[in-house]
Amino acid sequence: MEVRLRKTSRKITVSNINHARKAAKNAINLYNEIRLHLSLDYKTPNMVYKLSA
Template sequence: MEYTTVPFGDAQDKPSGSCIRRFKNAITLYNQVRLSLSLDFKTPDMVYKLTA
């Protein structure tokens, strides 16, 4: 198997706008929508706001 090296910072390494949007959306869903069993069916944001 042959590996090729691509210099760091090449234009192909830069994430697209839609990729960043999907990543931010996933973080928002995880922190604000998804209920966690280990947090007594609260979201991480709810717990953070209660302790802050």
């Protein structure tokens, strides 16, 4: 099974569904909790969400 990550054009090969789930979870975590976003004033989506709550 092969998974392609859109924006980076990076391909990863997964051996089973559990590996695919773990890769997806890691990508979502990176996007929401680690990667800073220019459109959010160099904050993460989670930081913005917590500030608005």
